[in-house]
Amino acid sequence: MQTKIVNLSESINRDTVIQAAGQCICQGGLVAFPTETVYGLGGDALNPQSAHKIYEAKGRPSDNPLIIHIATVEALSSIISKKPEQADVLMEAFWPGPITMIFEKSDLVPMETTGGLTTVAVRMPEHQYALELINATGGYVAAPSANTSGKPSPTLAKHVIEDLSGKVDMILDGGLVGIGIESTILDLTGEIPMILRPGAITKDMIEEVIGRVEYDPSIFTMEEERIPRAPGMKYKHYAPQGELTIVEGEERDVICTINKHTTSLLAKGALVGVIATNETAHAYLASHVKSVGNRHDEETIGRRLYQILREFDEEGMTHIYSEAFATTGMGQAIMNRLLKAAGHEVEVAYQLGGN
Ligand code: TXA
Ligand code: MG
Numbered sequence: 001m002q003t004k005i006v007n008l009s010e011s012i013n014r015d016t017v018i019q020a021a022g023q024c025i026c027q028g029g030l031v032a033f034p035t036e037t038v039y040g041l042g043g044d045a046l047n048p049q050s051a052h053k054i055y056e057a058k059g060r061p062s063d064n065p066l067i068i069h070i071a072t073v074e075a076l077s078s079i080i081s082k083k084p085e086q087a088d089v090l091m092e093a094f095w096p097g098p099i100t101m102i103f104e105k106s107d108l109v110p111m112e113t114t115g116g117l118t119t120v121a122v123r124m125p126e127h128q129y130a131l132e133l134i135n136a137t138g139g140y141v142a143a144p145s146a147n148t149s150g151k152p153s154p155t156l157a158k159h160v161i162e163d164l165s166g167k168v169d170m171i172l173d174g175g176l177v178g179i180g181i182e183s184t185i186l187d188l189t190g191e192i193p194m195i196l197r198p199g200a201i202t203k204d205m206i207e208e209v210i211g212r213v214e215y216d217p218s219i220f221t222m223e224e225e226r227i228p229r230a231p232g233m234k235y236k237h238y239a240p241q242g243e244l245t246i247v248e249g250e251e252r253d254v255i256c257t258i259n260k261h262t263t264s265l266l267a268k269g270a271l272v273g274v275i276a277t278n279e280t281a282h283a284y285l286a287s288h289v290k291s292v293g294n295r296h297d298e299e300t301i302g303r304r305l306y307q308i309l310r311e312f313d314e315e316g317m318t319h320i321y322s323e324a325f326a327t328t329g330m331g332q333a334i335m336n337r338l339l340k341a342a343g344h345e346v347e348v349a350y351q352l353g354g355n
Contacts (some may be wrong), residue, residue, distance in 0.1 A: 003165050005157070007173040008034075008129055017172070018129065022136020024169050025050075030057060032146040032160045033133050034174030035125040037098050037183050037199070038153035038306070039160050040069065040143030041168065042133065045079075051112035051142060057167040060149040064232045065115035066142040067100050067183075068122050071134040079120055079140065081106045084188045086210040093209045096126035098179055099201040102187040113142050115231060119189050129174050144232075145182060146171075152238050152306035152341075155180045159310060180303035181333045185230055186213070195219070196230035198333040200302070219336060221344075237340040240309055242273065242317035244342040248324035249349030255283045257349040258321045262286045265319055273312040275305075275322035288315060298330040305334060309341060 006017050021031045028049055031042050041057065043050030045068040055062045068079060073091055077083070080103035090101065105120035114120050125131065134141050145153035148163040157173035164171065184199030186206060193213040195203060206213050218228040245261075247254045262272045262285050273288040274281075281291040290308045293300030312320050324346070327335050339346070 001166055001169070003161075003168055004170045005161060005165075005173060006170065007157075009173075009175060014129075015132075018132045019136050021133055021170050021172060025133075025137045025141060028053070029169040030054060030167075031133070031170040031172065032154075032157075032164060032168055033130055033143075033172045034127055034157070034177055035069075035130045035143075036127045036178045037125070037181065038155055038177055038179075039146040039157065040125075040130070040141075041146035041160075041164065042069070042137075042141040042143040044137065045069075045113050045140035045142035046108060046110065046138065048110040048112035051110065054142060054144060057164055058144060058147070058149045060144065062112070063115045064144075065117050065119075065121060066113050066144050068109070068113065068120060069130065069134055069141040069143050070122060070124050070139060071131045072139070073124070075139045076103075076122060079106055079109050079122065080104060084193075086193060087188060089209055090186070090188075090206070091124075094201055094205075095124040096131065097124070097201065098126070098183040098199050099123065099206075100183045100185045102185065102189055102196070104189055117231075119187075121185065123183055127174070127178075129172060133172070150238060152309050153182055155303065155306050159307075176303065178303070179299075180306060181330065181337060184333070187216075187229060194229065196228065197233060198336050200330050200333065202329055202332060238309070239341055239343060240317070240320055241313050242271070242320045244320045244322065244345065246322050246324050246338060246342050246346045247349050248346060249351065251280060251323075253349035253351050254323055255280055256352060257347065258323075259283075259285045260350070261319075261321065270318045271316055273315070273317035273320045275308055275320065277301075277323060280323065286321075288312065288317060296326070298325070298328075298334060301325060302330055302334055305337065 082104045100123040146160045184201040185197040187194045272286040277295040292304045
């Protein structure tokens with residue numbers, strides 16, 4: 001298949017391009033497009049054939065449900081069968097924005113889209129091109145992240161092109177995404193709302209609006225008896241080709257520990273990459289050191305993380321070390337993704353002691 005790639009910021013006839021992309025989705029085609037979180041791979045959410053095509057293009061198991069993207073609050077009512085009381089205030093507070101909510105689905109939504117579940121995940125993205133695209137379709141766009149299953153979600157069109165060129169009809173290039181980490185998923189079908197995947201909309205932010213919510217306990221462990229309630233979280237997650245270890249502790253101890261490992265690995269001919277911060281990057285001995293941004297700037301860290309992991313894979317690192325980041329605010333989501341990529345491999349830095 002010939003994939004049409006269009007750079008929307010350079011395109012003088014953006015409207016025409018987005019209308020054509022919308023038509024393509026209506027006719028059963030697949031279009032990758034930017035959202036504020038990561039790039040999505042869009043198809044008609046109400047067409048079972050489109051869901052099949054999405055699973056095939058991504059190489060994704062078909063029991064892993066897709067998120068339906070909508071552009072208006074009114075669009076919600078036809079795809080859900082029950083609206084929990086908290087939904088309205090949540091939508092008011094956070095939509096359009098990086099939070100996906102799970103509802104009981106209506107009959108309009110094919111089981112292919114929900115991976116056989118009777119619930120449906122819905123989100124309204126906060127991205128002008130994404131909203132324009134959804135409006136150019138029937139209003140319901142099923143879109144998982146636009147990566148090959150098992151790779152980090154794409155934060156640049158370049159990543160989508162690497163993974164899906166030749167497998168989808170169109171790729172819309174909207175530049176670097178704003179957030180870089182997938183949306184928060186909040187399940188509203190149980191007694192107490194539950195966060196199934198942490199994201200830029202944090203537990204505190206949600207609790208401020210609706211009171212108590214819980215985390216799905218599987219978010220924090222790898223224990224097999226804890227089966228995640230978001231099916232996608234159970235699959236073997238992205239793991240870089242190199243062995244990734246997170247090192248936590250005092251800054252100085254972390255640097256020393258990583259440098260000690262680097263020295264002995266380099267002597268054995270290994271290729272060592274370090275995920276550092278602007279404050280520490282200069283202190284590492286590895287030849288491949290990449291900064292995710294300022295230590296306390298979660299927003300930049302979120303936006304850069306997947307890109308750096310992809311770059312280290314391309315550069316053939318055999319070992320990757322990452323500093324641990326604070327789990328305040330969006331840091332919770334960042335550490336969740338980093339821990340998964342590392343298979344929960346965390347080393348506590350050797351303490352130097354004294355001053
Ligand atoms: O930010 C995002 O959410 C991006 C952009 C493109 O919108 N999309 C995204 O989709 O990350 P995906 O398919 O890569 O991840 C969706 C997650 C999966 O873990 C899936 O299992 C879960 O949402 N999910 C979808 N529907 C669900 C449902 N009905 N019940 C529980 N989990 C569900
Ligand atoms: Mg995904």
